[in-house]
Amino acid sequence: MTSLLKKSSPLPGIAQAALLFAGLATACFTTTAQDKPAPALSSVTIAAKANRDPVEKSYRKMVRGMDLFDAQRSVSPNGTLRFRLLPRRPDTDMKNIEIEVIGSTVAFAVAVAPDATFTLERNARAFDENAQVIPNRKAQSMTWRSDIRTPGLPPGTRRLGDLRLECRVGMEAGLISNSSNIIGRMTQAVLDTPAYCDRKAPRYLFFADRPLFSVALASGNRREVLSIDKLYAGASDDPGLKNDLPYCDCEVLVDRAYVLPLGDRSWPDDTLVEFEYMEDKKP
């Protein structure tokens, strides 16, 4: 978009003079420094974590997510829990992903389905060793979600109770990693608890299987279509979204993203979430 700001005004005379003086002083110092031979400097080793936001996740946390799923089965009595990998970059190859759980003395492979979902086996040693769940993909190339589905639902629908539990398991398992700056991480530390999902309108992003046109809630005779701000990561009300996208794990999934009134208990767990997609499935 065309910039609405004028170019900055010229510096006042005093500031210009100060800058000129500083420039001359720097030039003199540089000339003097170059005349003398440089003293030998001791080598310095700079250590830094190469991967501050790795694509891998904590096995221990993911098992705790599985524990929470078991403890709250009443929300999704017939649902099954899987974990799902989703692309975070346009060029992420989502085929033939391999995952390993690696601890200090234990390592085992995890079978990944063609739809990029998987389950984790329980392994006490991996839990004790705080093993990592590591896919063979670069950091920031994928994101993670829990995936809880009740079989036998009508096509193009999900069950609200399953999605409520997805949110809680996802938070407990530490699957969401949106922010890269320190303030974002601090904020996230406060929000990354299952209790966040019980807020009336949490901003927990779900991703539909295909680009969305509409999402509706239906329970008995009551049916309500979600407002547009609940779709597309709030793009309708956020002109600055494009700048924020690199910090959102929805970056390449915006047309599939939606949020739900998870904490609104006027919608029971059996409520159906109905999807209308941009493109209808060809028969």
Add this chain to the structure above:
Amino acid sequence: MTLTTTMSKRAIPIFCRSIVCAGCLWLAGCAGPGMFNTGADAPPFRNPALSMQNASDSIVIGKASKAEVMGALGAATVINFDSGFEVWVYRAGSRAPAETKAEFVILFTPDGIVKKTRVRPAYPARS
């Protein structure tokens, strides 16, 4: 895929003028309360008398172009996707909470033709 929320080129100067006008209205409001009716909502369409359903009925799916829709209904909030699809939104009650607003939503194909439309009714606010 990335996304941008855009306004039409024509809408940018209008947007700038709107900001200036909004500032003037705000100042005027400070100077003399009651001079302007700031509580009124802007109608969602160019024709203020047009209802959401009338607007929906006026759009021919599979035929209407962006220019034709713009001409018939006026400027919308536009969400465009890297896939080429574009969503236009007309919302009633700009001062109301989003959940309670009626909406008319149009989906354009990458070719710029209306593929789908939908009307979301206004729902009562829930405490």
